Amino acid sequence: MKLAEMQLNREVVTEAEWLIARKDLLTREKELNRQRDALSAARRALPMVKIGKEYVFAGPNGKQTLADLFDGRSQLIVYHFMFGPDWEEGCKSCSYLADHFDGANWHLPQRDVTFVAISRAPLSKLQAYKKRMGWRLKWLSSEKNDFNFDYHVSFTPEDEKKNKAYYNYANGQYINDELPGLSVFYKDENGDVFHTYSTYARGLDILVGAYNFLDLTPKGRDENPDSTMEWVRRHDEY
Amino acid sequence: MKTAMKTPPIVSAQEWEAARQQLLVKEKKLTRARDALAAERRRMPWLAVTKKYEFDGPKGKASLHDLFEGRRQLILYRAFLESGVKGWPEHACVGCSMVADQVAHVAHLNARDTTLAFASRAPQKDIKRVKARMGWEMPWYTITDDFDKDFGVDEWHGTNAFIRDGDKVFRTYFINTRGDEQMGNTWNYLDITALGRQEEWEDSPEGYPQTPTYEWWIWHDEPSKTDEDRPGLVQLRAYRVYAKGGGASKRQKQSQKGKTK
Helix, strand or coil: CCHHHHHCCCCEECHHHHHHHHHHHHHHHHHHHHHHHHHHHHHHCCCEEECCCCCEEEECCEEEECCHHHCCCCEEEEEECCCCCCCCCCCHHHHHHHCCHHHHHCCHHHHCEEEEEEECCCHHHHHHHHHHHCCCCCEEECCCCCHHHHCCCECCHHHHHHCCEEECCEEECCCCCECCEEEEEEECCCCCEEEEEEEEHHHHHHHCHHHHHHCCCCCCCCCECCECCCCCCCCCCC | CCCCCCCCCEECHHHHHHHHHHHHHHHHHHHHHHHHHHHHHCCCCEEEECCCCEEEECCEEEEHHHHCCCCCEEEEEECCCCCCCCCCCCCCCHHHHHHHHCCCCCHHHHCCCEEEEEEECCCHHHHHHHHHHHCCCCCEEEECCCHHHHCCCCCCCEEEEEEEECCEEEEEEEEEHHHHHHHCHHHHHHCCCCCCCCECCCCCCCCCCCECCCCCCCCCCCCCCCCCCCHHHHHHHHHHHHHHCCCCCCCHHHHCCCCCC
16 A cells, blocks of 8 residues: 555644543553453363373474473473475465564473474474574474374365365364464373363464564554465565 | 462363353454454554654664664664663663564564664664674664653653654554563463463462562573572562552663672
8 A cells, every 4th residue: 555545544643642542542452451361361261171192293302292292391382383294395374473483482481381383294394494494493293193183273185075174163164284273281290181272263363473563553464354464475485 | 380279170072162162252352352453553643753863773873764774664662771771781671682582583574564673772782792692683773862761761661663754754653561562472372371471460270370470581591590689570670660650760770770790
């Protein structure tokens, strides 16, 4: 959009007038913060499911079970990174999200959280792509287990044939063989592992710092509503 | 982990799914509310910036206009890095450092015609050293005049947004304190975990681990400490002084004075 067109919507005012408008918005921003805090409290009150199945992943330290991935901590966040077994590179939108992981991951261990990414592509592909993108994150392959299917982020040729998929807690049409998501697990003193939370689609939005910055700007995210991440590229491809 | 932690019920996958569906309805409502708020931001009036400001940058003197690097929008975060701030001269303030850690590759913001920059009072040589030590890559300028005072960031960290029309610059937005929190996804990650941020103010089930807000913060290149002079605790004290004065009693710098090593 041309700036001339944009200005039609915007008044240029005095500092005193601007402050009145800004404080009015601030009241609503604070309200939203309180709502967000209440929602996080509701997440902590969500029941948990004990995991009976054993998943074995291939990672930089060899074979590791889901319980091993906690790495001595009691909480585990898994980002379900879209990278199918026959894909040549990781999904570009997941790469955009992943550009935000390493920074947070300096601090998450301080709060008893281990963070990993899991994809179905073989480990060698994950490692090569990680190197290309310059990431530190620990990335494991679920190529040999049902983990991605059990957490509703990978879909079978059967799903595709029937044009049906269960994603983001709803039955809908088949979209792709891989979709994005994030799951959270808890390990108790006895070593039992529980599933506490999973989120998909726009539930992941709060994890994208660049979006939060853009939400403060006059132009906003400036996205096509029918194809929101169209503008996103891998950071070495802009 | 304390044994007294009152964990939520452990249920079957079907029951969990039902509870999760209910929460999802509320989450979607909040996402829509957040979108509506961002839409209001895009309609906020603009304030013309007529005063001339001069920053020091890696390539010498720079005006506010220069900070845009030719892009249409500028987001400027005021970080506390200067003599007298806890951690000086090795570090920026622990909270500002945490914000800096969470800035993703700037290529994405640049792709939206937006430049993200940081500004502090420290000279360029100190900024350069701290950036290299911490592996930060965003542009970072030195404030040399009243810019911090004029834009509400002389006392505490804060984020200003600007837009440019040719040579003209407009202030469109300002946010600070908890408003800056949304730029850091560490908090958002913690908000989806079973234990949350594990901070005292949170409404959590009984017996959950909780420590004072800020206290656990670290510099990512230093191990976590438990002494009285640990950076998170110093930050917490500084915030209390700031909040007590209605947000304007003492500078963050002064509040963070004390043993810096």
